[in-house]
Amino acid sequence: MRNIWTIARREYKQYFNTPMAYxxxxxxxxxxxxxxxxxxxxxxxxxxxxxxxxxxxPMVTIMLFVTPALTMRLLxxxxxxxxxxxLLTAPLRDWELVLGKWLGGLLFMLSLLAVTxxxxxxxxxxxxxxxxYGVLVANYLGLVLMAASLIAVGVAASSLFKNQxxxxxATLGIMLLLWLIGISSQAAGSLGSKILLYLDxxxxxxxxxxxxxxxxxxxxxxxxLTSLALFLGSVSIEIRRWR
Amino acid sequence: xxxxxxxxxxYGLRRAIDNLTFHAEKGEILGFxxxxxxxxxxxxxxxxxxxxxxxxxxxxxxxxxxxxSIEARRRVGYVPENVPLYENMPVFDYLQYMANxxxxxxxxxxxxxxxxxxxxxxxxxxxxxSLSKGMWQxxxxxxxxxxxxxxxxxxxxxIGLDPAKIIDVRELVREIGRERTVLLSTHxxxxxxxxxxxxxxxxxxxxxxxxxxxxxxxxxxxxQRVALRVGGDTDGxxxxxxxxxxxxxxxxxxxxxxxxxxxxxxxxxxxxxEVARALVSxxxxxxxxxxxxxxxxxxxxxxxRDEPAPLDEGKVDRVDNVEExxxxx
Numbered sequence: 001m002r003n004i005w006t007i008a009r010r011e012y013k014q015y016f017n018t019p020m021a022y023x024x025x026x027x028x029x030x031x032x033x034x035x036x037x038x039x040x041x042x043x044x045x046x047x048x049x050x051x052x053x054x055x056x057x058p059m060v061t062i063m064l065f066v067t068p069a070l071t072m073r074l075l076x077x078x079x080x081x082x083x084x085x086x087l088l089t090a091p092l093r094d095w096e097l098v099l100g101k102w103l104g105g106l107l108f109m110l111s112l113l114a115v116t117x118x119x120x121x122x123x124x125x126x127x128x129x130x131x132x133y134g135v136l137v138a139n140y141l142g143l144v145l146m147a148a149s150l151i152a153v154g155v156a157a158s159s160l161f162k163n164q165x166x167x168x169x170a171t172l173g174i175m176l177l178l179w180l181i182g183i184s185s186q187a188a189g190s191l192g193s194k195i196l197l198y199l200d201x202x203x204x205x206x207x208x209x210x211x212x213x214x215x216x217x218x219x220x221x222x223x224x225l226t227s228l229a230l231f232l233g234s235v236s237i238e239i240r241r242w243r
Numbered sequence: 244x245x246x247x248x249x250x251x252x253x254y255g256l257r258r259a260i261d262n263l264t265f266h267a268e269k270g271e272i273l274g275f276x277x278x279x280x281x282x283x284x285x286x287x288x289x290x291x292x293x294x295x296x297x298x299x300x301x302x303x304x305x306x307x308x309x310x311x312s313i314e315a316r317r318r319v320g321y322v323p324e325n326v327p328l329y330e331n332m333p334v335f336d337y338l339q340y341m342a343n344x345x346x347x348x349x350x351x352x353x354x355x356x357x358x359x360x361x362x363x364x365x366x367x368x369x370x371x372x373s374l375s376k377g378m379w380q381x382x383x384x385x386x387x388x389x390x391x392x393x394x395x396x397x398x399x400x401x402i403g404l405d406p407a408k409i410i411d412v413r414e415l416v417r418e419i420g421r422e423r424t425v426l427l428s429t430h431x432x433x434x435x436x437x438x439x440x441x442x443x444x445x446x447x448x449x450x451x452x453x454x455x456x457x458x459x460x461x462x463x464x465x466x467q468r469v470a471l472r473v474g475g476d477t478d479g480x481x482x483x484x485x486x487x488x489x490x491x492x493x494x495x496x497x498x499x500x501x502x503x504x505x506x507x508x509x510x511x512x513x514x515x516x517e518v519a520r521a522l523v524s525x526x527x528x529x530x531x532x533x534x535x536x537x538x539x540x541x542x543x544x545x546x547x548r549d550e551p552a553p554l555d556e557g558k559v560d561r562v563d564n565v566e567e568x569x570x571x572x
Contacts, residue, residue, distance in 0.1 A: 006343040017331050082327030086386070089291040090344045091317040241294045 003092050004100040011074065011104025021108065024069050028112055031062055036119050040126070049127040053210060055119040056139040060205065063109075063147065064179065068171035070108060071154025074101040075237075076167040088241065095234040098155060102230055105151040113143055135212035142209030145222035146201075150175060152229035159236040175201075178225075201225075244269050244394050244424035245290065249299035252285050259285040260448040262299065267441075269393070272420040274439030274456075275428035282448040283428035284324055287398050290426070291321040304393040317345070320387030324398040326379050330372035334363065334382055337371060338389060345390045357385040361415065377408035384415065395419060397427040401434060413438050469515055471504040472531035473522065480504065480527060487521050489514035502530070 015021035035058045043050035075098075078084040087097055117140075124130045150171075157170040182200030197203060204218040245267040252259045260282035267273040275283045289296045290303055292312045301308045304318035329337055338354040347353045358364045361381040366374065371382065380400060387395055400416060401409045416425060416438055429435055435442045436456040444452040444459075452459060473480060484493045484504065489512040494505050508514050515532060522529045 002346065003344060006340065010340050013336075014331070081330070082323065082325065083329055085288075085293055085323045085327055086321075086341070087344075089293050089316055089319070089321045089323075090341070091313045091346075092344055093313070243294075 003096040004103060007097060007100025008103035008107060011101055012107045014104075015070075015108045018073070020069065020073070024066050025112055025115075028062055028066050029115060032059060032116055032119065036122075040123075050123060051127075052120050052123070052131050052136045052139050055116065055123065056143065056210065059116060059143065060146065063143070063150065064175055065172070066112075067109070067147070067150040067154055068157075068168045068175070071105050071151055071158055071171060072164045072167040073158070074105060074155050075158040075233075076161045076164045079240075080162040080164070084240075088237075094237040094241075095230070098159065098230055098233040098237060101158075102152050102155045102226075102233075105155065106148055109147045109151060110144065113140065113147065132212065138209045138212045138214050141214065142205045142218075145209075145219060146205060149201075149222045149225040149229065152226040152233070153178075156229045156233035156236065159233045159240070244271075245273070245301070245303055245426060247286075247290070247299070247301045250286065250289060250296050250301055251298045252282075252289060252294075253297045258448055260445075263445075263448070263450060265443055265450060265453065267394075267424050267426055269424055270421065271441060272416065272425040272427065272439045274435035274442040275426060275445060276430065276432065276435045276442050277428075277445035278430060281445045283445060284398055286445075287321070287396050287426070287428060291319055291396055292316045317390070318393045320390065320392035320395045322380075322383040322387045322395075322397045322400060324402070326383035328371045328379060328382060328386075331370065333368055333370055334358070334374070335367040337382070338385060341386050342389050347390060353389055357388045360388060361385045377404050377411070380404060380408070380412055381415075384412075384419075388419065393423055395423055395425045397425065399428055399430070401429065401431065409434075468505055468507050469518070469532060469534050471506070471518070471522075471529070473502040473504065474528035474530045475502075477502050477504075477527070480522070483521055483525050483527075484518055487514050487517045489517060 032055075036055060039050060039054040039058075043054065075084070078087065088094075120131055120136055153174050154167075154171040157174060158164075158167040160170065161167045178199070178201035181196055182203045198221070204221045208215045208218050245265075247263055247265050250263040251261055263282075263286060265273075275286070277283050285294075288294050290301055290308060292308055292315060295309060303315045306312075306315035306318065308315050329340075332340070335354060335358075338357065339350055342350040342353050355364070355367075358367055361384055363378065363381055363385065366378065371379070374382065384397075384400070387397070397416065401412050404412065413434065416427060419425060420438075420440075427438065439456060442452075442454065442456050442459060443450055471484075481493050481495065481504065484490055484506050489509050491507040491509050493507075495503070506514070506518065515534075519529060519532060
């Protein structure tokens, strides 16, 4: 546990040392701000009270593109700069390294998400009788779960490459695949469609949590995806030693 | 402290090291000498737990590198080749990070201790990217010394440094090597000669020779011969040199040039300081003294080349300063 925390803390601090993370944060918050503004105007024209979803909906899409940028560095840079040799010869298990990297990335993402909480709070001031806090909690729980699994996928992809750009696109590719799996489920047969539907990354959020329903099966889905990705990441580091 | 038995590592079809067996005792500085691609780095990476061997086994500080990898790693300090460091971290933060990963009880104190040891206290706040190559090397060493390891493994510790820094690092290594076992790789022979207690010469994954640098030299080059150049009157010089203990035989050198002599050391002895003293005290003008015969360089080339190199016995390898010999007197 201690090793995981040591690594996570360094990764978290490192984000504030690199321009990349600032750019990502800037973009994320700026784009969010603009979308939020237009959504408010739109809602005002249509004379309806906007709900939390006007914030969270676009945030999910942006997260999809922001996460690879945050995770691509985590293990790829260690490999290209050779510093992985320091970590793999330290008294540290491979899974502790992978978990630490994941936790560091997740903590940074959670910081970003925490800042975005300002939009629901503004919304709460604007609409009467205020926003539904239950829906807010369910939405943000969904965001955290999605962030956890997307970052785990990112760490696993980053462990495969020395090149950060390759890690970026590999992560994005896997994410888009998970994202689009639900669409293909409509074309498939009944059993296959059920399986694909269960694998659908979007559905587990937009069908339930997004609407304010907390369903255990969705939580299990995201946590399983996270565990699987972290496990594969550890295996990939282990295999790396044998190469 | 280090016991290696039948260590073999294949990269695909290429065999990097083949059935290596050696050991290193506590307080010993073992030099790993070989041309590039001989398998030095591979061996070190296996010993530090970075990669597993294909076959064979090794124990470091009493722990098996495969079955008790974490325990073994706890007791090893390692400076990889080219010293990878986190460039965008300050020196102190970096060492603190490594100290935390090693669960040191008093992190700050340990960091300050090693910074003092490598004389980098004044750069604790500097970003690693702003440091010179020599300082990188010292930070690498500091990282390896943090946990006061029993075994220190240094891969090419002086590569890319300027001569003054090379001397600094060598001194540091010698100092460190007094209390712990040091395995260092190099392809610079004089370095092995100066720093190491024992040298392993490795080529194409095989150990081709193993001994102390001096023994290697005398064993392979035969008796040590020393050439002298004396100015002015040389009458009776031969007799004076012959009387010095440790001198086996004195021959007068080239007839065309006056004042040249060669003497042979008795096995395992070095009579050079005594000879210099005797000559100077007898009033001869000692101009030059150099050892003749196969240098470690030539031994190395001979051992690591496929075909035996033609040996030029008379070739002068190392010019020992006469002043140095005289200052001994």
